Amino acid sequence: MSYIYINEQGSEITVDGGRCVVTKPDGMRRIIPIETIEYVSLFGNIKITVPAMQMFMKNKIPVTLYSKTGNYFGRIMSNENCNIIRQRKQFKLSGETEFSLELSKRIINAKVHNQRVVLMRYAPTEKKEEVRHIIEQMKLAVKNIDKCTSVSQIMGYEGIAARHYFMGLSKCILPEFKFCGRSRRPPKDEFNSMISLGYAMLMNEIYGAVEGKGLNVYAGFLHQDRERHPTVASDMMEEWRSVLIDSMVMSLINGYEVEKSGFRREENGVFLDDKTFKIFLKKYETKLRTSTGYLNYGDEKVSFRKALWLQASKLAKAIDEEDCTLYEPIYIR
Known part of the structure; x- marks a missing residue:
């Protein structure tokens, strides 16, 4: 399982057939099978589509948002762990x-x-x-x-x-x-x-x-x-x-x-x-x-x-x- 860190400003996260696709500003794409992802951390101006967000929540993968310099903003995740x-x-x-x-x-x-x-x-x-x-x-x-x-x-x-x-x-x-x-x-x-x-x-x-x-x-x-x-x-x-x-x-x-x-x-x-x-x-x-x-x-x-x-x-x-x-x-x- 992998922890994904994205800090290249202007990158975008989308979904393609159940896979996470990270597209950098220069057009380079990184394709990651969803079953291999455990956490996602985004630093700064990173775009993420609603389908990608839904995919992460459905698979209980937290998405954490930071500023470009690392200030913590918050987390997006499903709410299935409340006891x-x-x-x-x-x-x-x-x-x-x-x-x-x-x-x-x-x-x-x-x-x-x-x-x-x-x-x-x-x-x-x-x-x-x-x-x-x-x-x-x-x-x-x-x-x-x-x-x-x-x-x-x-x-x-x-x-x-x-x-x-x-x-x-x-x-x-x-x-x-x-x-x-x-x-x-x-x-x-x-x-x-x-x-x-x-x-x-x-x-x-x-x-x-x-x-x-x-x-x-x-x-x-x-x-x-x-x-x-x-x-x-x-x-x-x-x-x-x-x-x-x-x-x-x-x-x-x-x-x-x-x-x-x-x-x-x-x-x-x-x-x-x-x-x-x-x-x-x-x-x-x-x-x-x-x-x-x-x-x-x-x-x-x-x-x-x-x-x-x-x-x-x-x-x-x-x-x-x-x-x-x-x-x-x-x-x-």
Whole structure:
């Protein structure tokens, strides 16, 4: 099964005899059998006909819409995955509840652990001691999380740890890509441009996994309710940000796979040019398809994409049983 990413502006998606046809502005056509498609992601000015849309919905293939620079707009898909019994329990457990509090502690403890592991992996030899000091500061920031009595307290400690974490990453990156903290909407540098794009795409992956389990993506536990924001996807994304996106971007930069000249400045922000965008998409898809044995699934090797779905299954079970300890976040080694 394939994930289709289309970012060539002016392309058009049509249907021909049960096959998906992607026509580029220069007239070149790519024909894809519908049974081989699992997801479709469109970036920017991509045309799609109503018959093509109907074909995707009939075959339960989500279509995700992004801006040209990767801002997430929304999804188009069939509505066959709603589990109202599970959602009623979810609504009862979300908000300021003991379930939300304890689940949030589990998620943030895992997130900060994974950030520390990523820092040590990418710390250059001459910066090891400096990075170790930053990791100690992160440990101090979250040592009282288990004593927190509200989700807002947890998020406060998490914010302190995050500032130290991004400070550490900036010391592990090639000098020409050095950045000063997290920036978004718009991203102010090349590093932030890539992780913003990656987070938007990862959000969509988790959105699909959550919705596939019949959950409501807008009734979260860690993140506060926000109009049109899929807070459950944000909750589940926390443990994966450093594991999947931050480490991937560090690999792209420190592995000399992208160049500083492969970005453009516009609207007070920094964005990937077409060539770098394609490199990023290929790296992202390769990462999600990679099988690994270091996740906590026993001896079984699973792809990162499958792991996202397995985590959604754990969350669904925790909600069904009203027991947050059934949700075991990912801890990398």
